[in-house]
Structure formats: structure tokens, C-alpha cells
Amino acid sequence: MKAHDGLYIDGAWRPAASAEAIDVVNPADEQVIGRVPAGGAADVDAAVRAARAALPGWAATPPAERAARLTALRDVLVARTDEIAETVTAELGSPLPFSQAVHAAVPIAVAGSYAELAAAHSFEEKVGNSTVLAEPVGVVGAITPWNYPLHQIVAKVAPALAAGCTVVLKPAEDTPLTAQLFAEAVHEAGVPAGVFNLVTGLGPVAGQALAEHPGVDLVSFTGSTAVGRQIGAVAGAAVKRVALELGGKSANVILPSADLARAVNVGVANVMSNSGQTCSAWTRMLVHRDRYDEAVELARAAAVKYGDRIGPVVSAKQQARVRGYIEKGVAEGARLVTGGPEAPHEKGYFVSPTVFADVTPEMTIAQEEIFGPVLTILPYDDEDDALRIANGTVYGLAGAVWAADEAEAVAFARRMDTGQVDINGGRFNPLAPFGGYKQSGVGRELGVHGLAEYLQTKSLQF
Numbered sequence: 001m002k003a004h005d006g007l008y009i010d011g012a013w014r015p016a017a018s019a020e021a022i023d024v025v026n027p028a029d030e031q032v033i034g035r036v037p038a039g040g041a042a043d044v045d046a047a048v049r050a051a052r053a054a055l056p057g058w059a060a061t062p063p064a065e066r067a068a069r070l071t072a073l074r075d076v077l078v079a080r081t082d083e084i085a086e087t088v089t090a091e092l093g094s095p096l097p098f099s100q101a102v103h104a105a106v107p108i109a110v111a112g113s114y115a116e117l118a119a120a121h122s123f124e125e126k127v128g129n130s131t132v133l134a135e136p137v138g139v140v141g142a143i144t145p146w147n148y149p150l151h152q153i154v155a156k157v158a159p160a161l162a163a164g165c166t167v168v169l170k171p172a173e174d175t176p177l178t179a180q181l182f183a184e185a186v187h188e189a190g191v192p193a194g195v196f197n198l199v200t201g202l203g204p205v206a207g208q209a210l211a212e213h214p215g216v217d218l219v220s221f222t223g224s225t226a227v228g229r230q231i232g233a234v235a236g237a238a239v240k241r242v243a244l245e246l247g248g249k250s251a252n253v254i255l256p257s258a259d260l261a262r263a264v265n266v267g268v269a270n271v272m273s274n275s276g277q278t279c280s281a282w283t284r285m286l287v288h289r290d291r292y293d294e295a296v297e298l299a300r301a302a303a304v305k306y307g308d309r310i311g312p313v314v315s316a317k318q319q320a321r322v323r324g325y326i327e328k329g330v331a332e333g334a335r336l337v338t339g340g341p342e343a344p345h346e347k348g349y350f351v352s353p354t355v356f357a358d359v360t361p362e363m364t365i366a367q368e369e370i371f372g373p374v375l376t377i378l379p380y381d382d383e384d385d386a387l388r389i390a391n392g393t394v395y396g397l398a399g400a401v402w403a404a405d406e407a408e409a410v411a412f413a414r415r416m417d418t419g420q421v422d423i424n425g426g427r428f429n430p431l432a433p434f435g436g437y438k439q440s441g442v443g444r445e446l447g448v449h450g451l452a453e454y455l456q457t458k459s460l461q462f
Contacts, residue, residue, distance in 0.1 A: 003034030008183040010050035011193025027312040029438040039201035047197035048215040051166040059164040066178040070115035107154035118162035134455040136164035141210040146172035147277040163454035170230035176200040224404035226273040244442035247369040248397030251390035252282035258402035268302035276373035280398035302352040309367030312349040315345030319349040322372030329365040396437030
């Protein structure tokens with residue numbers, strides 16, 4: 001798609017206050033594929049004002065009509081599936097089949113789920129002599145990351161609109177073309193002017209202005225824990241609500257009874273997909289010592305098969321970050337099984353699929369989020385040891401457990417300090433709540449729990 005040279009505010013594309021722009025780079029060949037405005041505080045203010053002006057009308061719109069607009073939005077996204085996939089591939093570097101199957105299909109499903117939920121949800125209930133109302137929080141400032149550019153937008157905007165909120169979106173500067181495509185879809189779906197607004201720009205400028213703006217009632221942010229802390233501090237000072245989906249260092253616990261080959265192969269695929277740029281990726285594989293060597297060899301073979309099947313990471317900065325972690329892993333004594341810090345191609349921000357063995361829980365690569373195609377394999381002695389290792393980070397976003405007996409896996413999963421656990425390769429469920437324990441965040445996305453983040457309660461006593 002062709003990049004817009006304006007911002008989408010109050011139902012129209014309009015020039016930014018400044019002529020500054022951001023180059024959009026294809027990470028596979030390092031070519032500039034577009035330029036978008038670098039919006040600033042004045043642009044954010046205009047967008048928030050438009051959202052506040054539109055709020056009373058949209059909040060008063062019957063849920064069935066809000067559902068109809070979301071259904072129309074879903075239908076527009078379906079019609080533009082190919083364009084979505086091609087745009088994500090161009091600016092993120094994701095291989096086209098993955099862009100089609102995940103980057104396009106999943107947000108379409110999520111948009112559809114909120115269209116249905118907006119129509120079916122009860123926004124009031126009787127509790128004794130009271131009527132309890134679920135009302136929209138107000139204006140939402142949505143700040144989204146680059147790793148799943150459309151999914152993260154839809155996971156915030158769709159429930160906010162279903163709840164009756166209005167939105168100002170600040171997408172990641174690395175993947176703004178997908179956000180512009182979404183704004184086009186919102187417009188085509190007939191969402192009223194001002195209900196959804198888009199300001200492209202840099203995080204420390206536009207993102208900070210949005211988080212700090214007194215006209216924003218809730219900030220929904222997905223990104224690093226470090227930035228999440230900053231947003232939480234800003235919101236706390238203003239007594240403003242936040243929903244924070246932050247980092248992860250998820251454990252893939254393979255119990256002794258599990259089908260080892262399947263658990264390892266699925267685990268490697270989970271880490272390498274999207275070039276490892278998934279906050280919920282199972283980047284720590286925990287295997288009993290009796291089967292450890294076998295698991296390491298299986299993981300090596302599976303990772304080698306990925307080779308050129310994964311795309312680049314999103315930017316030169318991200319490539320340097322991931323390569324730095326690989327070098328640190330070697331320096332701290334982990335055994336490099338396959339891959340390494342050397343770039344596999346002369347052009348593009350590629351990182352080789354990398355597997356480390358002989359990793360100890362205190363190593364940096366076992367504690368910090370790398371956000372690249374890097375798997376660490378850790379041995380454990382018994383289930384209590386596995387649980388100690390699995391719970392032994394500041395994060396608690398996701399995880400997996402494998403066992404021949406499903407009940408055994410579930411019993412272990414119940415003891416894990418994490419927000420979501422896949423049992424024996426359980427499928428992604430767009431209606432299940434997603435979010436973390438500990439420093440992985442505050443709040444939940446998806447399904448009715450995601451809708452609740454954008455609602456506040458009022459009770460009427462009779």
C-alpha cells in the first residue's frame with residue numbers, strides 16, 4: 001500500500017503539525033518503502049480532542065449498532081486480507097505464508113469475536129436492590145508494538161469500540177503502514193468521525209504525549225516492561241487507568257512422561273515463529289536430565305530446518321540486540337548448539353535460529369527477554385526443581401506443559417506463576433484472556449475479560 005502523508009483525525013486524513021517524517025524500512029532488504037508523519041504533542045492533542053468530542057455520541061450508541069460497525073470492520077479486513085499480509089511482510093519482514101495465516105487471519109477473528117460480544121454482552125445487571133451499569137471508561141490511548149502490528153491494534157481498538165469508548169492509536173514507528181491500512185478500514189466500515197484516530201510518531205514524543213494527556217482516561221500499552229513502568233508511573237500520578245501487556249520469558253516444561261519429539265519440535269517452532277519476536281514465546285525449554293541430551297539433539301535438528309524459513313528481525317537495532325544476547329550467552333558459558341551471532345546474509349536484518357544448551361537459571365539468556373529466534377534449554381532434576389526454574393524469573397506471561405497424562409500436566413500448570421499455559425500443544429483461543437503475572441503486565445486482553453478493561457461500573461440503588 002502507499003503510505004499516507006497525513007494523520008487520521010476526526011474522520012479525515014490531515015497534515016501533521018510538523019513536516020518531520022519517519023522512514024519505513026523493509027527489514028529483508030533494508031530499502032525504504034514509505035514515509036509517514038512523525039506526529040507530536042500538538043497532533044496528539046488534536047486527536048484526543050476529536051475523541052472526546054465523539055465520546056458522548058458513541059457511548060450512547062446502542063450496543064447492537066456498535067456491533068454492526070465492528071462487523072463491517074471485520075468484513076473490510078476480510079476483503080483486504082491479501083493487502084494486510086503483503087503490508088506486514090513488507091514492513092515487518094514476516095514470510096508471506098505466516099503473514100497470511102497469523103498476521104491477517106488472527107486479528108480478523110478477534111474483530112469478529114468483539115462484534116459478536118458487543119451484541120450479546122449485558123451492560124447492566126440486577127444485584128439485590130441495585131442496578132449495576134457497565135459504562136465506557138472514556139477516551140483510550142492505545143500504544144501498540146511492531147511484532148504483531150494488526151493483531152495488537154485490533155486487540156485494543158475492537159474491545160474499546162465495543163465498550164463505547166473512543167480511541168487514539170499510536171502505533172510502533174517500525175510498522176505504521178499496517179496501522180494506516182487499519183484506519184482506512186475503520187473509515188470504510190462507517191465508524192463515526194472522531195471515534196477512532198491515528199497518530200503516527202515516535203514513542204518518546206507522540207507516545208509520551210498520549211500517555212500524559214489529561215484527556216485520556218485509560219492507556220493501553222503493549223511493549224517492554226521498562227516502558228510499561230514509565231507509563232504506569234505517568235498514569236499513577238494522574239490516577240489514570242492502565243492496561244499493560246509487557247515482557248515474557250516463558251517456560252516450556254517437558255515432563256518425563258511426555259512425547260519428547262513432539263514437545264521439542266512444537267517448542268522450537270513456537271520460539272522461531274515470527275523470528276522469535278513474540279512476547280509469549282516459550283524461550284526456556286525445561287527437560288529432565290535423563291532425557292536432556294536427546295532433547296538437545298532434537299532441538300538442534302528442528303532449528304536447523306528453519307534456516308531460511310524465518311524472516312529477519314524488524315530493524316538493525318533489534319538485530320544488534322539479539323546478536324548481543326547470543327554473544328553474552330557464549331561468554332557466560334552456555335553451549336552453542338546451533339546458530340550464533342554471525343549474520344546469515346549480507347543484506348537484511350537476519351539472525352540465525354539459535355539454540356543454547358547447558359544453560360543455568362541465573363544466566364542472562366535465561367532471565368531476560370531476547371525477542372529473537374533464540375532458544376535456551378535447561379535441565380531439571382524433578383518436578384519441584386522444574387517448577388522452581390519455571391517460576392524463577394520476574395515474568396509470568398505464558399508457558400507450556402507436556403505430559404502423557406493430561407491431568408499430570410494440568411496439575412503442574414496450576415502451580416505455575418503465569419497468565420496462560422498451553423497443555424500438550426493446546427491451540428490459541430481468541431476468546432481466552434491473555435495477560436501476565438508479575439512484571440509481565442496488568443490487565444487482560446481478548447474475550448469478555450478484554451472487554452472488561454474498557455468498562456467501569458456504576459450502581460443505582462432502588
